[in-house]
Amino acid sequence: MHSKRLEAIANLVNHNQKLADIGTDHAYLPIDLVEKGVISSAIAADIAEGPLNNAVENIQQHQLADKISTRLGNGLVPFSKADEVEQVVIAGMGGKLIVDILEEASQRQLYFETLILEPNIGEEEVRQWLMTHHYQITEETIVKEGRHIYEIIKAVQVNQKVTYSEAELLFGPVLVQEKPELFIQKWQHKLDTLTTILRQLKQHADNNQEKIEEFENTVRLIEQEVL
Ligand SMILES: C[S@@+](CC[C@H](N)C(=O)[O-])C[C@H]1O[C@@H](n2cnc3c(N)ncnc32)[C@H](O)[C@@H]1O
Incomplete structure (x- = not known):
């Protein structure tokens, strides 16, 4: 696989x-x-001709044109x-665009059994959408590539109402339970940044x-x- 991030996404894909x-x-x-036989066919789609030509x-x-079509x-x-x-799978975009x-699709009653989403930013917004559209988050992973930490969210459609707390939406219901090392690192870093910003904000009379x-x-x- 071309990257740790794509590999982590691939690991969440359902067989067949x-x-x-x-x-x-x-x-x-x-x-x-x-090629690995995880799935037998796929549709690869992109909004832009350049990337889609690369895909084709x-x-x-x-030699997979009979198994992977493009759109x-x-x-x-x-x-x-x-x-x-x-x-x-929707990966490598902002959370707002994913939503x-x-x-x-949901406006056209087009729903899918499983979604595997990797927002580069805006994970909370994605989880919020999933919650209000009857998707339950079943797995979450976190990987670091270069300087960036990516969260990958797998969700399945369910009949019952899905409810997540404010903390679960922010941190991820699975990640906040499992607390992997990288997750702790991410939020420790965020805490440090927020503490600095708060100190600066409070120093200004016209603070917000x-x-x-x-x-x-x-x-x-x-x-x-988290900590
Ligand atoms: C950063 S790349 C990510 C590629 C791959 N999914 C990955 O995770 O490595 C983002 C791709 O999404 C495509 N894209 C952006 N907006 C899109 C949209 N609204 N619909 C479909 N594709 C879109 C871009 O053309 C680009 O090829």
Whole structure:
């Protein structure tokens, strides 16, 4: 696999479920999954022609054109129920964009059994959307690549109402239970940053009380739930 991050995503994929990779870029993920026999077919989609051409080229080079098809378009717009996609991967985008993509599909009653999401930022917003759309978070992993720490969220559709606390939405319901070393590091770093910002904010007479309260609340949650 091309990166630790993509490998961690691949490890969460269900065997033998038809997969769509949204924002596939080079199609590294579906190619690897099909070659390893984890899945037998996939659809690799991207909004931009350049990345999709890279995907087409790579798929051809690996002689997988009969197993991996490609689609040009925004998010899940070029998909319908007829595609029978069971699991969707959306990785390497901001949380807001991931939510917009999922929301567009849900407006058309297009839901999937499994979602595997890797927001580069805005994980909380993604978890919030999952909670309000009957998706239960079943697995979460955290990996470091270069200087960046990535969280990967796997969720499955359920019938019952899903409820997460403020802390679970912020930290991740699974990560906050398991507390892996990298997770502690991430939130220790965040705590240090917030403490510095709070000190500076409080030194200014025209300080922003709302921001101070928001940051103090996050500091309290980190101290109570993580450290
Ligand atoms: C940073 S790359 C991530 C590639 C791969 N998913 C990964 O995680 O390594 C983001 C890709 O998402 C595509 N993209 C951005 N917005 C999109 C959208 N609304 N719908 C589909 N693809 C999108 C970009 O063209 C780009 O190829």
